[in-house]
Amino acid sequence: MSALDGLPPLRDVIATHELRAKKNLGQNFLLDLNLTARIARIAGDLSKTDVIEVGPGPGGLTRGLLAEGARKVLAIEKDSRCLPALAQIAAHYPGRLEVLEGDALKIDPLEYLEQPIAICANLPYNVGTELLIRWLTPEDWPPFWSSLTLMFQKEVAERITAQPGSKAYGRLAILTQWRADARIALTLPPEAFTPPPKVSSAVVHLTALPEPRFPADLKTLERVVAAAFNQRRKMLRASLKGLSPQIEEHLTAAGIAPTDRAEQIPLENFCALARSLKSA
Structure with a gap:
């Protein structure tokens, strides 16, 4: 050049x-x-x-x-x-x-x-x-x-x-x-x-993208993802228990098994979990 x-x-x-x-x-x-x-x-x-x-x-x-x-x-x-x-x-x-x-x-x-x-x-x-x-x-x-x-x-x-x-x-x-x-x-x-x-x-x-791929509150999603992957070897019901006393109910509502680990969860389900927690 x-x-x-x-x-x-x-x-x-x-x-x-x-x-x-x-x-x-x-x-x-x-x-x-x-x-x-x-x-x-x-x-x-x-x-x-x-x-x-x-x-x-x-x-x-x-x-x-x-x-x-x-x-x-x-x-x-x-x-x-x-x-x-x-x-x-x-x-x-x-x-x-x-x-x-x-x-x-x-x-x-x-x-x-x-x-x-x-x-x-x-x-x-x-x-x-x-x-x-x-x-x-x-x-x-x-x-x-x-x-x-x-x-x-x-x-x-x-x-x-x-x-x-x-x-x-x-x-x-x-x-x-x-x-x-x-x-x-x-x-x-x-x-x-x-x-x-x-x-x-x-x-x-x-x-x-013109808008996020799935609806979710940014701050809630960031908090969920940070907690999930900071302890990625743990089941989500354990790594996310600090976010809500009813975390297992929120996980189930988002289509996530409480025994799943963070690296198994698609983006869509993380967004659903963020919506569930935000609404509570």
Whole structure:
């Protein structure tokens, strides 16, 4: 892509700006511009969409998003060392890249963007799951974003897309699949990154549903799921007894056997249990 966008190869950018990846920032840079363009394409047609990118680093995915036609990219970067490299990209794409220095957990990006909005990011490993849960659990739904295209450790990606009965199935799968369609779109080996992480990575694409898949109160569902999976080896009548003195009656009303364990229960039944508890 260096020939396509007229900017230097990423290895040269990293050398010029001395951008050694920092472990404490969860940084692993993806330097293959063919791969970053491929990830940008997974996000779909972005020509009429503003895109939030968290942790752009030297700008590999940023360049992919812009070259693939994103209307605008808002890049949120905590590491000030990366700002000169991102400024070079912004100058190359006038008016289409805005860079905010700061912590994505503390920045409200909406004042800088226009709908529709997508999020596409190679998320820093140390905040990726927390950001995903925030994006999935606003009080109001549908959310401000239409889709999420996110890089995670492969193990986390498998937890997001897991089905009942699997060891990976848990809180993350339920909160995701309650409000979104999710699929693993791409798997990458450690050697695709600099420095190579110890595990493989995967890109997950999520599309927001117009409304949750089954009716339930968010806070009640979160409480039920957290209690169920915090003690996932226990029968639900034991792991959930703190939620209600009549927990066995609520389980039965939701079509759940009190002797079942959390990983056996489909999303629909967890939502039914949340409704039963909320009505009580």
